[in-house]
Amino acid sequence: MLRVLAERWRQKMRTIDFPRNHPPLSDRFRGRPLLQPERCAGPGCGTCTAVCPSGAIGTDASGLFLDLGRCLFCGACSAACPKGVISWSDDFRMAARRREDLVLRGGPPPGLFPLEKERRQLFARSLRLRQVSAGGCMACEADLNVLTTVVFDLGRFGIDFVASPRHGDGVAVTGPVTRNMRDALLWTLEATPEPRVVVAVGACAISGGIYRGLPETADGATELLPVDLFIPGCPPHPLTILHGLLGMLGRLSTGEAG
Amino acid sequence: MVEWHVHDSLTVEAIPVLTAEDFRMAVANAVDQGARLVAFFAAPTVGGATRLYAILAWDGRSCLQALATDPGFGYPSLTPICPQAHWFEREIFEVHGITPHNHPWLKPIRFHDRQDGGERPAPCVTEYFTVHGSEVHEVAVGPVHAGIIEPGHFRFQCLGETVLHLEISLGYQHRGIEAQLPGGPDRRTIHFMETAAGDTTMGHTWAHCAALEAIAGVRPSPRAQAIRAIALELERLANHTGDLGALALDMGFLPTSSFCGRLRGDFLNMTALVCGNRFGRGLVRPGGVVWDIEPERAQELLRRVRTTVRDVRGAVRLFLESSMARNRLENTGALAVEHAVRLGLVGPAARACGVVRDDRWSYPQPDVPLPAGTPATGEGGDLLARAMVRAQEIETSAALVERLLQELPHGPLLLPMPKLPPQRMAVSLIEAWRGEVCHVVATDGEGRFAWYKVVDPSFHNWFGLTMVLRGTEISDFPLCNKSFNLSYCGHDL
Numbered sequence: 222m223l224r225v226l227a228e229r230w231r232q233k234m235r236t237i238d239f240p241r242n243h244p245p246l247s248d249r250f251r252g253r254p255l256l257q258p259e260r261c262a263g264p265g266c267g268t269c270t271a272v273c274p275s276g277a278i279g280t281d282a283s284g285l286f287l288d289l290g291r292c293l294f295c296g297a298c299s300a301a302c303p304k305g306v307i308s309w310s311d312d313f314r315m316a317a318r319r320r321e322d323l324v325l326r327g328g329p330p331p332g333l334f335p336l337e338k339e340r341r342q343l344f345a346r347s348l349r350l351r352q353v354s355a356g357g358c359m360a361c362e363a364d365l366n367v368l369t370t371v372v373f374d375l376g377r378f379g380i381d382f383v384a385s386p387r388h389g390d391g392v393a394v395t396g397p398v399t400r401n402m403r404d405a406l407l408w409t410l411e412a413t414p415e416p417r418v419v420v421a422v423g424a425c426a427i428s429g430g431i432y433r434g435l436p437e438t439a440d441g442a443t444e445l446l447p448v449d450l451f452i453p454g455c456p457p458h459p460l461t462i463l464h465g466l467l468g469m470l471g472r473l474s475t476g477e478a479g
Numbered sequence: 480m481v482e483w484h485v486h487d488s489l490t491v492e493a494i495p496v497l498t499a500e501d502f503r504m505a506v507a508n509a510v511d512q513g514a515r516l517v518a519f520f521a522a523p524t525v526g527g528a529t530r531l532y533a534i535l536a537w538d539g540r541s542c543l544q545a546l547a548t549d550p551g552f553g554y555p556s557l558t559p560i561c562p563q564a565h566w567f568e569r570e571i572f573e574v575h576g577i578t579p580h581n582h583p584w585l586k587p588i589r590f591h592d593r594q595d596g597g598e599r600p601a602p603c604v605t606e607y608f609t610v611h612g613s614e615v616h617e618v619a620v621g622p623v624h625a626g627i628i629e630p631g632h633f634r635f636q637c638l639g640e641t642v643l644h645l646e647i648s649l650g651y652q653h654r655g656i657e658a659q660l661p662g663g664p665d666r667r668t669i670h671f672m673e674t675a676a677g678d679t680t681m682g683h684t685w686a687h688c689a690a691l692e693a694i695a696g697v698r699p700s701p702r703a704q705a706i707r708a709i710a711l712e713l714e715r716l717a718n719h720t721g722d723l724g725a726l727a728l729d730m731g732f733l734p735t736s737s738f739c740g741r742l743r744g745d746f747l748n749m750t751a752l753v754c755g756n757r758f759g760r761g762l763v764r765p766g767g768v769v770w771d772i773e774p775e776r777a778q779e780l781l782r783r784v785r786t787t788v789r790d791v792r793g794a795v796r797l798f799l800e801s802s803m804a805r806n807r808l809e810n811t812g813a814l815a816v817e818h819a820v821r822l823g824l825v826g827p828a829a830r831a832c833g834v835v836r837d838d839r840w841s842y843p844q845p846d847v848p849l850p851a852g853t854p855a856t857g858e859g860g861d862l863l864a865r866a867m868v869r870a871q872e873i874e875t876s877a878a879l880v881e882r883l884l885q886e887l888p889h890g891p892l893l894l895p896m897p898k899l900p901p902q903r904m905a906v907s908l909i910e911a912w913r914g915e916v917c918h919v920v921a922t923d924g925e926g927r928f929a930w931y932k933v934v935d936p937s938f939h940n941w942f943g944l945t946m947v948l949r950g951t952e953i954s955d956f957p958l959c960n961k962s963f964n965l966s967y968c969g970h971d972l
Contacts, residue, residue: 224797225797228738228793228794228797229734231790232738232741232790232793232794247748247751247752249751249752249754249755249770250751250756251755251756251761272666274666274667274669274670275667293670293760294756294760294761295670295760296761296769297666351623352627353623354627354628354629354652355630356654356968357652357677357968358674358676358677358968359629359677359678359966359968360674360678360758360760362627362628362629363677363678363758364757366627367740367743367744367747369740370737370741370744371737371740371741372740372744384625385625386623397654399651399652399653400591400653401589401591401650401651402602402622402630402651402652404602405602405622405623405630405651409623431667431671431674432654435655435659436655436658437653437655438654438655455674455760456757458757
């Protein structure tokens with residue numbers, strides 16, 4: 222017992238002061254990409270689209286866009302682009318409530334708005350999520366799990382992961398939704414009492430990610446389930462997930478919401 | 480039998496094609512004499528037929544052997560005389576419809592589309608091994624488990640609390656990666672490798688790159704190799720720390736689980752310091768690495784590794800020196816060394832049984848120094864041994880990382896990769912944190928992938944977990960499962 226206390230004293234208090242503050246991220250962290258479409262050589266160039274492994278970059282009538290819901294944050298585009306159109310910020314605040322808000326086009330990013338009043342009142346101070354991995358590679362799962370450690374201490378926000386969908390207020394999906402997990406995912410959601418929330422964590426769950434278009438996957442949960450929160454990344458940084466969850470619950474001040 | 484060293488390539492034609500019976504006896508004899516069946520699979524020949532290939536690894540001599548046979552629609556199963564072939568033969572049967580005759584346990588392992596056009600099986604719906612008797616009962620768990628883990632289906636046959644048998648049925652995570660690889664490499668290939676088993680990104684990307692580099696005859700610079708080795712050991716440190724914490728959590732030993740949860744993340748953040756991603760995404764590419772470790776970064780990493788390992792040591796010591804924890808760990812979930820050898824287990828699960836098997840020593844990567852000492856091994860193959868092996872490996876890995884950071888060699892980060900030469904084949908072996916990652920790659924007449932085989936360590940080890948559960952109590956399962964901590968997606972691919 223004394224040894225446990227001594228070790229605890231030595232290892233100190235480690236919980237971060239999020240959302241007020243957060244520890245510095247790696248200087249090489251690739252957060253929200255910054256687009257400068259005015260520098261783009263035009264749709265004829267095609268350098269970035271040719272190297273993007275997941276089809277996250279493209280051009281349409283409105284010009285160049287980058288879909289965070291598909292992006293793997295690998296940096297292939299920024300390395301290839303001769304004009305410096307794409308660069309990476311250290312802003313981890315990337316979650317969105319609407320799928321279309323993940324499509325960046327330069328200009329300021331759309332904000333993260335909370336749930337409507339009914340569910341916000343129900344869940345803002347207590348949200349229990351059932352996690353379902355449906356083809357996830359264990360990276361998104363690991364970064365969800367890490368939120369329950371002393372560093373992030375998810376419990377202090379009233380958020381936790383539960384063992385049964387019957388105890389849950391919603392489902393957090395990871396993975397591109399494999400054919401073999403499709404039914405189990407749908408049944409898990411069905412077993413969750415309403416009203417409920419659905420959170421898609423990672424590029425795979427949002428769009429299929431690198432597995433988009435494969436015959437064994439369903440291109441993520443977006444088409445299958447009524448997703449309330451999209452958290453981009455491959456995998457998302459734990460702070461991206463935590464920020465998204467708190468933003469969805471309306472628990473961030475204006476400055477923190479990004 | 481053709482023999483070569485792991486960093487060389489060969490032509491597929493150099494592999495002798497034996498009759499099915501000779502092939503069977505040759506593989507079984509080699510395994511009896513100490514070889515390991517690191518990969519056994521079917522692949523198309525240039526003529527369009529399907530050929531079986533067995534890749535044998537001789538750890539003592541650091542060399543590989545290969546042999547092949549043309550099975551037609553079926554061949555005599557190796558499993559009865561060579562249990563290491565058990566899971567491979569089920570895979571071959573499921574993917575190619577080639578029947579290993581007299582296989583004792585011939586069922587799907589991933590439940591995907593059948594190649595013979597038959598109806599796709601529902602996931603994990605199969606004939607389970609059952610025990611009958613008035614007081615025997617069956618416990619079914621999964622696919623969705625209680626924690627934040629991947630899906631799989633477990634069936635326990637129990638008499639009271641005692642587990643008579645556990646059958647593990649997987650396939651829920653099957654994304655069809657291998658089927659996407661022929662015709663490559665293309666812009667998606669490296670990302671499939673990074674996410675084949677996402678907690679083993681370094682293991683799989685290095686195995687992929689090593690195979691391509693062997694085929695292309697490219698030798699990455701010593702600096703690139705050292706950075707790869709640092710990242711591989713950081714991956715091991717993170718996961719071993721997490722596993723020890725998870726073992727502590729499942730027996731309610733909360734101080735250690737709480738410390739290790741934080742410390743695991745600290746190791747992941749060190750990987751992020753190197754490449755911006757906590758799992759090593761974007762670091763390794765064929766020809767070398769993308770990100771450098773400059774002197775200041777090396778100093779910062781060195782400082783962090785030292786303080787974090789000191790904290791891990793403190794957390795693990797509390798756990799492994801507690802009489803309560805030892806009482807729970809000792810003699811629980813034991814696996815006999817004969818079973819580990821006969822099933823071809825790899826990684827800490829094998830070493831905990833006393834099997835000396837670590838590819839970092841047997842098949843060292845070019846320009847990467849051997850870790851100090853000998854591979855960590857345990858005795859008795861129980862939960863305590865699997866925990867102790869991890870604790871020892873944390874020390875070895877940390878020492879290797881410190882050494883590499885202090886004397887980073889020079890050289891370019893990334894060498895240009897030429898187009899792959901046609902009709903070549905290579906095998907790569909990387910000792911990832913769970914055990915051996917094996918990639919087997921062959922190019923076609925145009926230098927594209929003709930076929931590509933991935934063997935995750937979990938592929939060898941899932942049946943080991945089954946064996947461990949026999950005769951234990953059902954309440955021991957969570958601990959036994961954590962002590963193996965196998966990958967579902969790495970198995971399902």
